[in-house]
Amino acid sequence: MAETEYAEQGSRHRNALGTRILGAGAYVIAGVCLLPMVAVALAAVTGGTDTITHLFMTVMPDYIITTVLLVLMVSCGTFSLGVGAAWLVTMTRFPGVRMMEVALVLPLAFPAYVLAYAYTFVLDHPGIVQTTLRQVTGWGPRDYWFPEVRSTEGAAVMLILVLYPYVYLLARAAFLQQSSTAFLAARALGSSPWSAFWRVSLPMARPAIAGGVLLAVMETIADFGTVSYFGVQTFATGIYTSWFSMGDRAAAAQLALCLLSFALLLAVAERTQRGKAKYYQAGKRHASMPASDLTGWSATLAFTLCSIPVVLGFALPVVILVQMGFESEQNLLSRRYVEFIQNSLTLAGIAAVLTVCAAICVGFFQRLKPGRRSATAGYLARLGYAVPGGVIAVGLIVPFAAFDNALDAWMRATFDYSTGLLLTGSIWLLIGAYMVRFLAAALGAYEGGQSMVHANMDHAARSLGQTPFGTLRRVHLPILTPSLLTALLIVFVDVMKELPATLIMRPFNFDTLAVQAYRLASDERLEGAAVPSLVILAIGLLPVILICRQVGRDR
Structure with missing residues (x-):
């Protein structure tokens, strides 16, 4: 014992x-x-007020306005693309829908800065698009207007194309898990399919969608490669400029504190909305949402709408990068x-x-x-x-x-x-x-x-x-x-x-593929930047393939 x-x-x-x-x-x-x-908080507080006062009088307004604009544009863009694509592949049936379910995830493999290198190579003034336009029309450089890819709007488009899969994946999962009871009840009460989606299905999926949008926003405010290459002034570029170009650690710490506060505010918002927004299925039976069969022009339109983000966010950049790599x-x-x-x-x-x-x-x-x-x-x-x-x-x-x-x-x-x-x-x-x-x-x-x-x-x-x-x-x-x-x-x-x-x-003297790609792109050697970018993309496809396999088994 x-x-x-x-x-x-x-x-x-x-x-x-x-x-x-x-x-x-x-x-x-x-x-x-x-x-x-x-x-960061201690360094910012002990750094004195002269630096932060100077920043507020010079570059801080630009940092705030540009960061907020990027956040708003990326939020709206990822919401529209992600939710729209998720609803189409979940609630409709058209030729190629199974392929689109998987293909819509592929842009997630791209870092936004790699996408920026590819589209700048094609759309910038010496790129093939504007060069061809001038040759065909005979216009001079000042005879026409062309959207500037190196801009805040251009950076937002790059980020939207690589970040919308976050919203798509979460919204698709939420739509698949919804029971058809409430949706069919709304239809029986006279609501159109669009009205039933807007008033019933979308609110039920709101927590998942908001989580995906906020995740995309987090990545947006953390992005440095895209905004730096496009010359867009945000808090991320300000930290790097203060640290290296100006050698001012106090300024870098104070800018970092501002960005940290914004990021933590978004994190708290994400946790708050996830904790309070809850929806429960009524009844004991779970009936899957009915899918509508599309034919003719409506099927073609649905396939086209789903194809656009895949082509712009994956297929076309891959082709451009491969061509750039061969020319480098x-x-x-x-x-x-x-x-x-x-x-x-x-x-x-x-x-x-x-x-x-x-x-x-x-x-x-x-x-x-x-x-x-x-x-x-x-x-x-x-x-x-x-x-x-x-x-x-x-x-x-x-x-x-x-x-x-x-x-x-x-x-x-x-x-x-x-x-x-x-x-x-x-x-x-x-x-x-x-x-x-x-x-x-x-x-x-x-x-x-x-x-x-x-x-x-x-x-x-x-x-x-x-x-x-x-x-x-x-x-x-x-x-x-x-x-x-x-x-x-x-x-x-x-x-x-x-x-x-x-x-x-x-x-010192310990560079990576990402650093090499950034350095070559900063020197305007875009063809050279394509080579390390393709390696990063190839490795980035590995987890995306795992996600695609899971998406294929979800239904």
């Missing part, structure tokens, strides 16, 4: 120790995710490009593994020890999705640069030895920025799989003497392998495409 009690006490001790270790790891991860925001002098197999690819794969691989490990730590701790503390740790770990990469970069460089300088000064005074910059300018600090930025995506994928693991499995494992780590290793991880692989792939591709944090934080 004494031996049994001793064994139970030892088991409880091991379980408590495992829980404490897991909790410590979750709290550390949450603290790392919170650090950039705290550092860039050799993808050269030693220089091999280094770019190696650097990109190294950063993306390490960041993906560490980010997924962090997601496992935070997610499993929430399951193991549900309560206010674990929920707070999980919430802080998710804040990174609302923080643009430039803000995270500034928020990490400021405190770690201060630490490196203080340590170097102390070592010089005490041992007459210079340590230099140990953390600032290292790949590990950059990888930390990636983890903060993309941990929310990994947590979402992990928790989606974890919800399929019944609590009874945990109880059974614990009754058989398994520690928390044993339960995680022997029960959870084998079941969650598909979800973990999905999370790894999502973070891997997101890191490959990430630009602002990489530009600010990358080590």
Whole structure:
């Protein structure tokens, strides 16, 4: 009996120790995710008011107006394209509808800045479109008007074409899950199909649609590559200009704080609308929404409307980039490009593994020890999705640069030895920025799989003497392998495409494919920029293919 009690006490001790270790790891991860925001706020407050006063008198109004305009245009554009396409492929049947269901996701593989390079090459003044127009008409450069692609409106179009799939995917899922009861009741009461959609189906899908639009807006305010290349003045470009061109860290921190405040306001709005807007199906039976068969001109119109975003957001840019790549002098197999690819794969691989490990730590701790503390740790770990990469970069460089300088000064005074910059300018600090930025995506994928693991499995494992780590290793991880692989792939591709944090934080002479594409495009060598852009696109297609396969099985 004494031996049994001793064994139970030892088991409880091991379980408590495992829980404490897991909790410590979750709290550390949450603290790392919170650090950039705290550092940006402190740096902005201690930077004095002269800089921010000067900014308000000069560039701040332009930053505010342009950012708000971009947000409004992208919101309206992604809503119109995403909801319209989702309704057509869900509620109608026309030749090619199954293909369109999948094809409408493909533009998600494109970074917006790559799309900007492709369309600038074609639509700019020396591009093939305007050159052909002048040759056919005999007009001179000042004899006609042509829309300027390098403008706020042009940047908004690029962002809309690559971000509308967020709204499309969520709206389509919401429409598929709706019961036909309310819609048919509205039709029976005399409402037209359009009126029933506007008054019944759209409000029921509002939480999902709003979530998709807000996600697109988050990506819009975080975008740097597109707006920088088009010369559009936003907070994202202002942070980079203040940091590098002006060498003013206080200005960069204060602009980052403004952008952070805007991003967190949107995050709070997203959580508020998701928490309050709820719709429930009336009745016990769930009848799928009836789909209308389209024929003749109506079927042709529906197919055309669905094809436009696919052609403009994927097919045409791919053709343009391939042509640009063939015309360039860039050799993808050269030693220089091999280094770019190696650097990109190294950063993306390490960041993906560490980010997924962090997601496992935070997610499993929430399951193991549900309560206010674990929920707070999980919430802080998710804040990174609302923080643009430039803000995270500034928020990490400021405190770690201060630490490196203080340590170097102390070592010089005490041992007459210079340590230099140990953390600032290292790949590990950059990888930390990636983890903060993309941990929310990994947590979402992990928790989606974890919800399929019944609590009874945990109880059974614990009754058989398994520690928390044993339960995680022997029960959870084998079941969650598909979800973990999905999370790894999502973070891997997101890191490959990430630009602002990489530009600010990358080590000296450590460039990636995204940086190389940005550098060549900034030098107006668009044909050369197509080569690294195509590699980024090819890798970005991997998670999109997984999403497309899921879309094909949804119905």
